[in-house]
Amino acid sequence: MEATAIETERPATRHQQQTPRPGRCDLSVVAPVHNEEENLRELHKQLTEALAPTGLDYELILVDDGSTDTSLSILRELAQSDPRVTVLELRRNFGQTAAMAAGIDNTRGDVIVPIDADLQNDPADIPKLLDVLNGEPRYDIVSGWRKKRQDKLFSRRVPSIIANKIIRSLTNVPIHDFGCTLKAYRREVLEDVSLSSDLHRFLPALAAWHGAKITEMVANHRPRTAGVTKYGLWRTVRVVLDLIIVRFLGTYMTKPLYFFGRLGILSFGSALVVLGVAVAQKFGWFWQPEGLHLNRNILVSLSALMAFFTVQCVMFGILAELLVRVYHDRQGRRIYRIREVIRQGDDESNS
Ligand code: UDP
Ligand code: MG
Numbered sequence: 001m002e003a004t005a006i007e008t009e010r011p012a013t014r015h016q017q018q019t020p021r022p023g024r025c026d027l028s029v030v031a032p033v034h035n036e037e038e039n040l041r042e043l044h045k046q047l048t049e050a051l052a053p054t055g056l057d058y059e060l061i062l063v064d065d066g067s068t069d070t071s072l073s074i075l076r077e078l079a080q081s082d083p084r085v086t087v088l089e090l091r092r093n094f095g096q097t098a099a100m101a102a103g104i105d106n107t108r109g110d111v112i113v114p115i116d117a118d119l120q121n122d123p124a125d126i127p128k129l130l131d132v133l134n135g136e137p138r139y140d141i142v143s144g145w146r147k148k149r150q151d152k153l154f155s156r157r158v159p160s161i162i163a164n165k166i167i168r169s170l171t172n173v174p175i176h177d178f179g180c181t182l183k184a185y186r187r188e189v190l191e192d193v194s195l196s197s198d199l200h201r202f203l204p205a206l207a208a209w210h211g212a213k214i215t216e217m218v219a220n221h222r223p224r225t226a227g228v229t230k231y232g233l234w235r236t237v238r239v240v241l242d243l244i245i246v247r248f249l250g251t252y253m254t255k256p257l258y259f260f261g262r263l264g265i266l267s268f269g270s271a272l273v274v275l276g277v278a279v280a281q282k283f284g285w286f287w288q289p290e291g292l293h294l295n296r297n298i299l300v301s302l303s304a305l306m307a308f309f310t311v312q313c314v315m316f317g318i319l320a321e322l323l324v325r326v327y328h329d330r331q332g333r334r335i336y337r338i339r340e341v342i343r344q345g346d347d348e349s350n351s
Contacts, residue, residue, distance in 0.1 A: 027058040028109030031117040032099035033075065034065040038226035039119050040074045050123040060085045063103040066093030097200040104190055112185045118227055121182040122220035129184040132217050140189045140212035141204055143175045144182035144219035159236040170247055171205035175216040178204065182219050201239065202246045256324055260317030264310045271306035274299050
């Protein structure tokens with residue numbers, strides 16, 4: 001009898017890991033987990049202590065990102081003992097952003113709060129984040145700010161300060177700490193943005209380009225007491241590379257032809273100038289008092305090359321434009337986002 005009970009239970013749990021349970025809840029907390037065996041029970045305890053008193057209908061989505069220690073079995077235990085816990089087991093270590101994306105895809109909360117599993121973020125901050133989110137004015141994203149960050153100075157804090165400054169000025173999103181995992185998102189704003197690479201730190205920027213209203217709140221940050229950090233200085237390089245693609249997505253995703261067109265016009269202009277110089281040199285100007293035949297002048301080739309590049313740019317722009325259209329059409333994505341539709345008779349259904 002027991003064996004059949006186990007048999008019937010297993011596929012059910014598997015299924016839950018693929019798709020979120022039906023129905024909505026108020027809050028989903030998502031934690032990516034990679035080798036955090038010593039932290040998980042305490043994380044669950046602190047999350048429960050912080051969230052139970054709020055009276056919210058919440059769920060905890062814990063994503064095992066290919067842990068090689070006993071994290072997964074501890075997560076299983078937690079899922080057994082607490083119906084609010086859902087564990088997703090990834091097939092291998094996909095990285096923090098992928099783990100977060102998997103978690104977020106499987107949430108059903110109206111508000112989604114990612115948090116690190118290593119206890120560096122303080123679960124007690126979650127209710128405060130929610131207060132700010134639902135306060136006046138109503139925000140779409142509240143970002144945690146690790147004002148007193150408890151990490152190594154030179155390998156972590158200094159690069160982070162510089163990276164944050166660059167991101168802030170390039171994205172025009174006025175928050176201090178893009179890297180802080182602890183943030184509160186309204187579900188709608190996450191449905192629009194897709195995650196890839198290390199882009200989780202750019203979620204606020206991506207969401208802002210879709211029109212999300214963003215603010216920040218100083219959050220507690222604690223030193224890591226168990227387990228080890230998975231990152232070093234190399235991450236800063238990856239952040240900068242990601243920034244380039246984010247910037248591109250934000251500005252040119254809807255109009256790539258403008259980008260390539262601008263490049264094309266620039267090279268066409270240069271081609272004309274260079275050709276002009278070559279022609280002038282034929283008549284003895286520009287350091288060529290004897291006059292230089294056009295067929296002997298390297299500038300003519302340069303000019304031809306630039307003209308060719310112009311054609312390439314325009315063609316490339318058109319191709320990119322077609323791709324973007326396919327992307328938007330296929331996925332049903334729109335190039336605009338509506339915050340709310342207001343019309344007579346809708347009041348009751350909205351509130
Ligand atoms: N993490 C993950 N997959 C990875 C690396 C990290 O799920 O490949 C998780 C890790 O378990 C932790 C969070 O991401 O919960 C943040 O990682 P870490 O504490 O190492 O980063 P730091 O706080 O040092 O920036
Ligand atoms: Mg950490």
